Amino acid sequence: MTPTLTTITLADMAAIARGGAFLGTGGGGDPTIGRLMAEHALAAHGPVPVIDVDMLDDSALVVPVAMMGAPTVMLEKLPRGDEAQVALATLERVLGRKADAVLCIEAGGLNSTIPIAVAATCRLPLVDGDGMGRAFPELQMVSMTMADIHACPMAMADEKGNAVVLNAIDNLATEKLARAITVEMGGSALIALYPMRGSEAKRAVLRGSLSLIHRIGHLIAEERTGNRHPADRLEAELSGRRLFEGRVVDVERRTEGGFARGTAQLTGLNRDDGRCLTVRFQNEFLVAETADGTPVALTPDLICLLDLETAEPITTEQVRYGFRVIVFGLPCDPSWRSPRGLDLVGPGAFGYAHAYRPLGAPA
Amino acid sequence: MTPTLTTITLADMAAIARGGAFLGTGGGGDPTIGRLMAEHALAAHGPVPVIDVDMLDDSALVVPVAMMGAPTVMLEKLPRGDEAQVALATLERVLGRKADAVLCIEAGGLNSTIPIAVAATCRLPLVDGDGMGRAFPELQMVSMTMADIHACPMAMADEKGNAVVLNAIDNLATEKLARAITVEMGGSALIALYPMRGSEAKRAVLRGSLSLIHRIGHLIAEERTGNRHPADRLEAELSGRRLFEGRVVDVERRTEGGFARGTAQLTGLNRDDGRCLTVRFQNEFLVAETADGTPVALTPDLICLLDLETAEPITTEQVRYGFRVIVFGLPCDPSWRSPRGLDLVGPGAFGYAHAYRPLGAPA
Numbered sequence: 001m002t003p004t005l006t007t008i009t010l011a012d013m014a015a016i017a018r019g020g021a022f023l024g025t026g027g028g029g030d031p032t033i034g035r036l037m038a039e040h041a042l043a044a045h046g047p048v049p050v051i052d053v054d055m056l057d058d059s060a061l062v063v064p065v066a067m068m069g070a071p072t073v074m075l076e077k078l079p080r081g082d083e084a085q086v087a088l089a090t091l092e093r094v095l096g097r098k099a100d101a102v103l104c105i106e107a108g109g110l111n112s113t114i115p116i117a118v119a120a121t122c123r124l125p126l127v128d129g130d131g132m133g134r135a136f137p138e139l140q141m142v143s144m145t146m147a148d149i150h151a152c153p154m155a156m157a158d159e160k161g162n163a164v165v166l167n168a169i170d171n172l173a174t175e176k177l178a179r180a181i182t183v184e185m186g187g188s189a190l191i192a193l194y195p196m197r198g199s200e201a202k203r204a205v206l207r208g209s210l211s212l213i214h215r216i217g218h219l220i221a222e223e224r225t226g227n228r229h230p231a232d233r234l235e236a237e238l239s240g241r242r243l244f245e246g247r248v249v250d251v252e253r254r255t256e257g258g259f260a261r262g263t264a265q266l267t268g269l270n271r272d273d274g275r276c277l278t279v280r281f282q283n284e285f286l287v288a289e290t291a292d293g294t295p296v297a298l299t300p301d302l303i304c305l306l307d308l309e310t311a312e313p314i315t316t317e318q319v320r321y322g323f324r325v326i327v328f329g330l331p332c333d334p335s336w337r338s339p340r341g342l343d344l345v346g347p348g349a350f351g352y353a354h355a356y357r358p359l360g361a362p363a
Numbered sequence: 364m365t366p367t368l369t370t371i372t373l374a375d376m377a378a379i380a381r382g383g384a385f386l387g388t389g390g391g392g393d394p395t396i397g398r399l400m401a402e403h404a405l406a407a408h409g410p411v412p413v414i415d416v417d418m419l420d421d422s423a424l425v426v427p428v429a430m431m432g433a434p435t436v437m438l439e440k441l442p443r444g445d446e447a448q449v450a451l452a453t454l455e456r457v458l459g460r461k462a463d464a465v466l467c468i469e470a471g472g473l474n475s476t477i478p479i480a481v482a483a484t485c486r487l488p489l490v491d492g493d494g495m496g497r498a499f500p501e502l503q504m505v506s507m508t509m510a511d512i513h514a515c516p517m518a519m520a521d522e523k524g525n526a527v528v529l530n531a532i533d534n535l536a537t538e539k540l541a542r543a544i545t546v547e548m549g550g551s552a553l554i555a556l557y558p559m560r561g562s563e564a565k566r567a568v569l570r571g572s573l574s575l576i577h578r579i580g581h582l583i584a585e586e587r588t589g590n591r592h593p594a595d596r597l598e599a600e601l602s603g604r605r606l607f608e609g610r611v612v613d614v615e616r617r618t619e620g621g622f623a624r625g626t627a628q629l630t631g632l633n634r635d636d637g638r639c640l641t642v643r644f645q646n647e648f649l650v651a652e653t654a655d656g657t658p659v660a661l662t663p664d665l666i667c668l669l670d671l672e673t674a675e676p677i678t679t680e681q682v683r684y685g686f687r688v689i690v691f692g693l694p695c696d697p698s699w700r701s702p703r704g705l706d707l708v709g710p711g712a713f714g715y716a717h718a719y720r721p722l723g724a725p726a
Binding site: 090160165166167169177179181183184185 | 536542544
């Protein structure tokens, strides 16, 4: 049972950044930048109240804010600082009303923390939940799409001061247009989208993910303080599975079409046992398979890489030769295992031929 | 002296489409589609009043509407019909007021006629003028930029029903973002941009270009009816120069980055005289040079290709092997020859090494 988070203060940020990066399954942005932005805003404006989605008035306006783009770009093209607020303010102008609460679109080092910075600066509460329960690379890959909520109007802003408002015909068209704009904006953009009424948020949002992120971050810190490896408790408390322990022996990575795509090859720590694992990613880790191509974990289930020594989550843009890692599998939110969910975010949605099989299910 | 056009009726459309294509210098879109759209709207809604920019109230709202993209695409991806009105209506919503008049952004088969369709449908007058006095391939290449008028807010719409509003930091950033969106929209989009007050339009608009287009179209038709070649009167009345007569022997053409780029090679009709001409284009014909690379006409001066027999203007996407053509040079609007004008649309703006020399000036 995850204790409920009710307020976010400066003291919570280390746990949230780490837990966000963990559930981000390699994506969702680098935790350092987002943590700094949130800490700066919390120091200036005070704590952020965290509310359950059921506390929202049915007519309230809830707006997810996020960074969009390739995490590899975000490491070098730093945000100016106010782009997310510009995106939110732009969307508010289009809608003719102010937001009543902010929401995370996904879990991730950056996308679990930027909304905290926005909430603090705009003095708005943050809803305890998100649209993925993990991170996914594309805009339409959210629980809101399953709930027939439109991503548009959507606002985008960049660090140069450019702003764009989209009214696309559906969420896939929104993704395609927004991706082209993100690339033109230099590879990353701050966005505000899926504006929802409270009544819509109540049926669409995946609940409690901020509390869970906070809990995971704390658990990793606690275990490290006690000189225990966090993997045991993570496995027990999250119904997770340790899929592999090994060394990264090769990483092939390219930034294309606004995404960071690639493959990481791992071998067992005892080189003689011949065990190896291939992890494929597109911003997030999406497929883990053995040498003969047998999948051991498949999107939408979560594939998380942790540093073998420190249990620090490793993002797809950080992973490199020589890293010693634990590969962790976690079951996704049950809604993703529905036919509509798998259609949106199953292996086929990313061009992988594997049929989805739930984590741990017999072959 | 060009007689002033005061109303556009169905009977004027043949002349306007042809004259627009002529001043479009190979770009500005295919005249057939635009003519059909304008004729349809004029038949349904009646004639369009044409006004001098000085007739506008200083506080009036004037909005240019246009098609953006590669002309090669526009030939195959036909507009649905109402995208330009959707773009205008989207911009009006952003501005919180209705337009009082419509304007052409440039001359061209499509971009001299689509605004007529919009004006007829929305029952608005059309200003006798445009932003180029010809066609250019990029958004920032307009007299409005020289007058420090912002292209944004700018609205874009496609035939699928997607709409986008841009607020970019300057006109070059607007071009870059809009171009990426146009490519994602399938290579062409309908746009409304450079919203201006009447007072701004009075100092920015290049005046009388619709009347001139109408006159050119009529002149070509009159001379053909009289079995005279229109080139003589075009030369006399437009201060133009016949630069070359010859046959197209090679065309290299590619659609890249949302533009139709390429080169047409011409040789003299008497193959033995060894004369040849190279014409380079990016949506529009921009450079005409002899075999040794000596320029005979350079952007921003106009380079127009006419069919040798019919005097019909030839667009960059139509020109092909075997065409027998007259290459016509026309002086550009004097404002383009200023340092700021040449910076925007001189040879260097398109990556050509030639220093600008006015049409007909000694080498």
